Amino acid sequence: MSARGQRQGSGFGAPQIILTLSIAILVIVVAVPVLLILFNAFWADGVFNIRDVARVLTEPDTYQALLNSVIIACGTTAGSTIIGTFFAWLVTRTDLPWKRFMKGMFLVPFMLPSFIGALAWKMLLSPRAGYINRFFMDTLGLEEPIFNIYSYAGIVAVECMYLFPFVFIQVCGALERMDPTLEESARISGAGLFTITSRITIPLVMPSILSGALLIMLYSMAHFGTVAVLGIENGIFNIPTLIYERIHQSGGSFDSIRTGTVLASVLVVSAAFIIWLQNRILGKGRYQIIAGKSFRPMELKLRGLRMPLLVICIAYIAFTIVLPTTVIFLVGGLKTYGLAFTLENLSLDNYKFILFDHKLTRDAIFNSVTLGLSAALITMFAGVMISYVIVKMKTRGKGILEFLGMLPFSVPGSVIALGVILAWSGKFGINLYNTVWIILVAYIARYMAFSLKANSAALEQVHDSLMEAARACGASMWQTLRDIVLPLVRPGMLAAFFLIFLPSLRELTVSIMLYSPTTRTIGVAIYTLNEDGETVISAALAGVALILIITGQSLINRFTQSSSSSKG
Amino acid sequence: MFRKGLILLLTACFIFGFAAQTFAAEKLIIYTSMKESLIGELSASFKKKNPDISVDYQSAGAGKLMAKIAAEREAGMILADVIWTSEVPDFYNMKDEGMLIEYISPVTKETINPFTDFDGSFTAARLGTLGIAYNTKIIKKAPEQWSDLLNPEYKGAFGIANPSLSGTSYMSIALLVNKFGWEFIEKISANKGKIGKGSGQVVDDTASGELVASLAVDYITNDKIKKGASLALVYPPEILVVPSPVAIIKDTRSLNAAKKWVDFLLSVEAQTIIANEGTLPVRSDVPLPAQFKLPAPEDAIKRSIPVNYVELMAQKENIVKKFTAIMQKK
Numbered sequence: 001m002s003a004r005g006q007r008q009g010s011g012f013g014a015p016q017i018i019l020t021l022s023i024a025i026l027v028i029v030v031a032v033p034v035l036l037i038l039f040n041a042f043w044a045d046g047v048f049n050i051r052d053v054a055r056v057l058t059e060p061d062t063y064q065a066l067l068n069s070v071i072i073a074c075g076t077t078a079g080s081t082i083i084g085t086f087f088a089w090l091v092t093r094t095d096l097p098w099k100r101f102m103k104g105m106f107l108v109p110f111m112l113p114s115f116i117g118a119l120a121w122k123m124l125l126s127p128r129a130g131y132i133n134r135f136f137m138d139t140l141g142l143e144e145p146i147f148n149i150y151s152y153a154g155i156v157a158v159e160c161m162y163l164f165p166f167v168f169i170q171v172c173g174a175l176e177r178m179d180p181t182l183e184e185s186a187r188i189s190g191a192g193l194f195t196i197t198s199r200i201t202i203p204l205v206m207p208s209i210l211s212g213a214l215l216i217m218l219y220s221m222a223h224f225g226t227v228a229v230l231g232i233e234n235g236i237f238n239i240p241t242l243i244y245e246r247i248h249q250s251g252g253s254f255d256s257i258r259t260g261t262v263l264a265s266v267l268v269v270s271a272a273f274i275i276w277l278q279n280r281i282l283g284k285g286r287y288q289i290i291a292g293k294s295f296r297p298m299e300l301k302l303r304g305l306r307m308p309l310l311v312i313c314i315a316y317i318a319f320t321i322v323l324p325t326t327v328i329f330l331v332g333g334l335k336t337y338g339l340a341f342t343l344e345n346l347s348l349d350n351y352k353f354i355l356f357d358h359k360l361t362r363d364a365i366f367n368s369v370t371l372g373l374s375a376a377l378i379t380m381f382a383g384v385m386i387s388y389v390i391v392k393m394k395t396r397g398k399g400i401l402e403f404l405g406m407l408p409f410s411v412p413g414s415v416i417a418l419g420v421i422l423a424w425s426g427k428f429g430i431n432l433y434n435t436v437w438i439i440l441v442a443y444i445a446r447y448m449a450f451s452l453k454a455n456s457a458a459l460e461q462v463h464d465s466l467m468e469a470a471r472a473c474g475a476s477m478w479q480t481l482r483d484i485v486l487p488l489v490r491p492g493m494l495a496a497f498f499l500i501f502l503p504s505l506r507e508l509t510v511s512i513m514l515y516s517p518t519t520r521t522i523g524v525a526i527y528t529l530n531e532d533g534e535t536v537i538s539a540a541l542a543g544v545a546l547i548l549i550i551t552g553q554s555l556i557n558r559f560t561q562s563s564s565s566s567k568g
Numbered sequence: 569m570f571r572k573g574l575i576l577l578l579t580a581c582f583i584f585g586f587a588a589q590t591f592a593a594e595k596l597i598i599y600t601s602m603k604e605s606l607i608g609e610l611s612a613s614f615k616k617k618n619p620d621i622s623v624d625y626q627s628a629g630a631g632k633l634m635a636k637i638a639a640e641r642e643a644g645m646i647l648a649d650v651i652w653t654s655e656v657p658d659f660y661n662m663k664d665e666g667m668l669i670e671y672i673s674p675v676t677k678e679t680i681n682p683f684t685d686f687d688g689s690f691t692a693a694r695l696g697t698l699g700i701a702y703n704t705k706i707i708k709k710a711p712e713q714w715s716d717l718l719n720p721e722y723k724g725a726f727g728i729a730n731p732s733l734s735g736t737s738y739m740s741i742a743l744l745v746n747k748f749g750w751e752f753i754e755k756i757s758a759n760k761g762k763i764g765k766g767s768g769q770v771v772d773d774t775a776s777g778e779l780v781a782s783l784a785v786d787y788i789t790n791d792k793i794k795k796g797a798s799l800a801l802v803y804p805p806e807i808l809v810v811p812s813p814v815a816i817i818k819d820t821r822s823l824n825a826a827k828k829w830v831d832f833l834l835s836v837e838a839q840t841i842i843a844n845e846g847t848l849p850v851r852s853d854v855p856l857p858a859q860f861k862l863p864a865p866e867d868a869i870k871r872s873i874p875v876n877y878v879e880l881m882a883q884k885e886n887i888v889k890k891f892t893a894i895m896q897k898k
Contacts (some may be wrong), residue, residue: 533768
């Protein structure tokens with residue numbers, strides 16, 4: 001039995017089957033949609049046509065959308081990098097009170113879907129009716145609103161609030177792992193705080209800052225929700241919102257799909273460039289931070305600034321997390337939008353209505369939960385298999401898989417959505433358009449990256465000798481997998497499951513392009529209800545979604561802490 | 569192993585869950601753009617009268633429904649038996665493509681029929697009206713004419729739903745242009761009028777004070793007034809009337825049930841439910857609720873701006889483009 005498995009490469013045994021299957025999954029789910037987009041963008045009527053691509057890109061609308069994507073992404077990246085780095089430094093390297101609590105709170109925006117945040121900020125800061133603007137205009141008698149959220153500044157501010165944790169997490173990690181003796185030796189040699197910070201600390205954490213910043217850039221370029229909620233009305237489109245608008249209006253005419261594919265290609269190329277840049281920076285930076293934890297890093301005494309900075313932190317948390325969340329729940333309780341928050345206007349009726357009586361919202365919750373569970377299960381198992389081939393197997397053809405495995409990381413959601421429309425709307429024999437299955441396929445493609453990451457991290461921790469020992473004792477490859485590898489990577493698999501299940505509950509970018517009347521997801525329902533002017537109902541559903549997500553996340557946190565396993 | 573079994577079982581459940589949605593037993597399936605409160609009550613009342621027919625409905629925007637129908641048609645089978653939306657041009661399209669069954673309900677003669685070229689392919693089951701919704705906290709004197717919207721108190725705060733998102737909004741813009749010419753739209757744009765999103769959102773924005781007034785659909789506004797919003801709906805002398813036709817799809821497997829549904833929809837009982845939602849019935853023998861200041865149906869038809877739907881269909885893209893260009897001052 002064992003002999004058959006050991007003849008690697010010569011026949012078509014188990015390793016080849018796994019390899020082929022892995023490649024097939026990635027090709028069908030991720031590579032084909034992306035290739036179809038590039039193909040449709042660059043080939044018109046069977047000929048390579050770059051001039052037409054240029055024509056699409058120089059149309060005023062498309063050009064403006066490209067420019068907007070860049071403006072918004074740059075603004076967001078700069079803003080969130082500053083906020084993220086500052087708070088990370090504050091909670092790791094100073095004697096700020098309640099640091100642990102603060103750190104936890106700064107991670108909360110990670111869980112909050114940014115389009116729900118955008119809805120909340122619209123309610124707070126729309127120029128004439130926003131609660132904050134109203135408050136100032138009424139009490140101070142101002143003629144003009146203090147801030148108009150329907151603007152570039154508004155969009156960037158809202159995106160910053162929900163994206164800065166990307167930098168925060170990276171920089172916290174780097175600062176915590178950094179060898180404090182480097183700073184101490186500088187201090188002993190007589191360097192002042194400014195010199196230490198600028199010559200030692202910042203250069204050491206720079207790779208982490210940059211890699212976090214690039215993640216934000218990648219995310220923001222391809223981000224749909226915030227711009228859709230705050231920008232479209234005033235004619236501010238970015239790439240994903242323009243793709244959506246064009247496809248939505250035309251009901252799938254070739255010209256709009258064409259524009260969509262060209263725009264999507266721009267996203268693919270810039271994403272690939274960002275990922276490449278990030279890998280380079282990380283590759284360079286890795287050896288600089290020596291993971292010695294010999295001492296606790298020295299803490300800067302804030303002295304007189306301690307209280308003011310604490311107040312700033314608390315105010316920031318109250319303003320960006322507590323306030324918008326509260327507004328969502330309060331508006332969700334109103335009888336109709338525009339009423340004052342008084343006791344007789346507030347009730348739980350909307351919540352009861354969406355959970356028990358409203359078919360649309362009940363269907364949406366059911367769809368999101370089932371889609372999330374199915375996508376998480378499928379992607380978890382596929383991810384284990386593919387990571388196993390990449391990390392553990394020594395077989396020919398692995399290089400292709402490594403390359404394919406990189407793809408899911410760099411393909412933005414709206415690109416996946418457009419790609420699956422091209423691939424699965426009947427042109428190749430199978431028509432899944434307007435069914436729930438097309439959303440499932442898109443979710444699998446979108447979340448494969450999470451699963452690969454979590455599973456390969458777990459697999460890297462399993463030493464080869466364990467498997468070699470099993471094989472030496474005569475176990476077959478399947479036996480080794482079942483009895484040795486799978487039990488050891490179970491934590492990674494679970495992490496992958498939840499890393500997929502929770503975000504899929506609030507997914508908007510992909511589902512908004514793919515939904516049909518029967519297959520709305522929670523995100524789509526919130527978005528369309530808001531568009532239909534059912535503001536209070538949509539806020540109530542957003543509230544329910546927040547509760548679902550936060551409960552889920554706390555359960556996972558408790559679970560992963562108690563099992564003290566890798567978190568991917 | 570137990571856990572794996574459980575997971576498999578769960579997966580199977582989901583798959584069958586989806587499947588059950590797709591392969592439902594024989595029943596009447598209605599695609600409609602009517603709000604759920606309306607279609608829900610109507611279908612409950614229909615079920616009570618016809619316990620042997622099970623009714624399922626999908627409520628969504630007309631554009632989404634037509635895209636779904638187009639996809640289903642391509643796949644070889646339209647799931648819907650009945651379609652009921654407010655996008656009249658779609659019905660002319662479907663009629664031209666031979667997708668509809670001609671059915672002249674015996675009840676039709678009791679109703680008000682706004683279609684001069686009526687042949688039974690589709691029958692008006694509701695008369696949507698559009699007027700001006702305004703925020704009563706901000707605007708103290710109700711507007712009386714469309715031209716009142718050009719006054720300074722509406723500056724920068726009169727909204728029209730995006731015609732590329734809302735079919736009703738498209739129709740009403742086309743009607744206004746028909747009657748008052750493009751100058752009217754240009755004047756509104758000069759008064760810094762705004763393009764909103766959906767036809768519901770402009771009303772909610774009016775209720776919140778983000779806009780002071782908007783071009784508003786009757787039942788959406790009346791529903792919010794009923795819930796206590798500080799809104800009022802008024803009709804200038806020229807009313808915009810947009811009928812909502814109901815039609816039976818040719819491939820239907822439940823023709824009998826579909827016919828019964830059309831008959832029911834035109835009956836006094838169903839039309840009373842429709843009137844109570846704050847929109848106009850197609851029958852004059854149905855009492856209009858006093859709380860909504862709706863015009864009588866014949867009166868509304870008389871005051872309505874006449875329209876040629878076939879022409880409207882052909883011009884859609886141009887009108888939407890021109891309107892957007894004027895409003896965004898491109």
